[in-house]
Amino acid sequence: MERFYFDYAATSPVHPEVIEVIYDAMKNHFGNASSIHYFGRDSRRIMDNAKMVFARSIGAKPNEIVLTSGGTESDNTAIIETAFAREKEGKHIITTVIEHHAVLRPMEYLETMGFEVTYLPVNKFGMIDLQDLKEALREDTILVSIMYGNNEVGSILNIESVGKIIKESLSTAYFHTDAVQAYGLETINVKKDFIDLLSTSSHKINGPKGIGFIYISETIHLPSFMLGGEQEMERRAGTENIPAIAGFQKAVEIAQLKKNTRKKDYQNFSNHLLYRLKEGGVEFEINGHPDNRLLHIINIWFKDVSSEQLLLLMDLAGIAISAGSACTAGNINPSHVLMAMYGEKSQRVNESVRISFGIETTIELIDHLADELIRVTTKLKK
Structure with a gap:
């Protein structure tokens, strides 16, 4: 695979x-x-x-x-x-x-x-x-x-x-x-x-x-x-x-040389991903500041979709995303960041995932990511 x-x-x-x-x-x-x-x-x-x-x-x-x-x-x-x-x-x-x-x-x-x-x-x-x-x-x-x-x-x-x-x-x-x-x-x-x-x-x-x-x-x-x-x-x-x-x-x-180009690419990746999700009828919201943010990170709340189940099914489809920091030793624990932002009882805490881009990301891969997110979130909601 x-x-x-x-x-x-x-x-x-x-x-x-x-x-x-x-x-x-x-x-x-x-x-x-x-x-x-x-x-x-x-x-x-x-x-x-x-x-x-x-x-x-x-x-x-x-x-x-x-x-x-x-x-x-x-x-x-x-x-x-x-x-x-x-x-x-x-x-x-x-x-x-x-x-x-x-x-x-x-x-x-x-x-x-x-x-x-x-x-x-x-x-x-x-x-x-x-x-x-x-x-x-x-x-x-x-x-x-x-x-x-x-x-x-x-x-x-x-x-x-x-x-x-x-x-x-x-x-x-x-x-x-x-x-x-x-x-x-x-x-x-x-x-x-x-x-x-x-x-x-x-x-x-x-x-x-x-x-x-x-x-x-x-x-x-x-x-x-x-x-x-x-x-x-x-x-x-x-x-x-x-x-x-x-x-x-x-x-x-390399990072200093490519910084401006990468930031422009990451913004385009985010915009394209969100457009595709919206076009696919996925119900979602962005967590965090909409404008003043690190452009390689986008944190998305998929309403009524368990982040743990979403991560597992996406991994089975060959796609790696996360539910937050990798420094919790593999545990999918509620995000202390999302709890601080929205409250411990907010749905977002257990229904959000982090997607981040890098040097191997392309617009074609974003399309593939969007296709799988649409498919998996639709399946989980049903």
């Missing part, structure tokens, strides 16, 4: 050019970047070049880029290390109810350690009320962590306004944003948006898994989340994964 992938928000296939770069690095550039001989210097050169590319992609400096294993480590570092480094200044943290679990779980952990966390609510579009943020900020607030774009419904939060509000408040809070879903597709400038900490991950943009970076403003210092050697200027211990770093660099370069 031929299979078709529409779950790029969970992970993406590695780009063929990225695979070539990784293979070359594994074969020809195996030195330890901390070694002073030629082989070490060769690996160091690759790593330094990659950091320059990463820094330029978000308007930062190379010395503000710390390589990590991906989004989860970056989020944990930003949140937990900030909390413990600044707990003498205050123990209050602000986040939102729709964050990825890589943010929410560290918050829950910190609450067991005596920290107070304020969880900002969202409206039906998945957006926070900026007035709620203003009222939540206190003199003892040490960190605000608000995601750039939501991984389930795609809503883009107003990061520039958030950064400005924090900057102009009486609080000295650091501003962290989980940009894992937005990075590579949205234009990000950490200086313009007053961002102190930012998390990314390679595998969302056709790079290898197990590599990412955290941006840490040079104006702040956080202790290393990993204990061991003195790599990354003592900010992250462990021998650097040069092949993965080189692959991530190539993925970023």
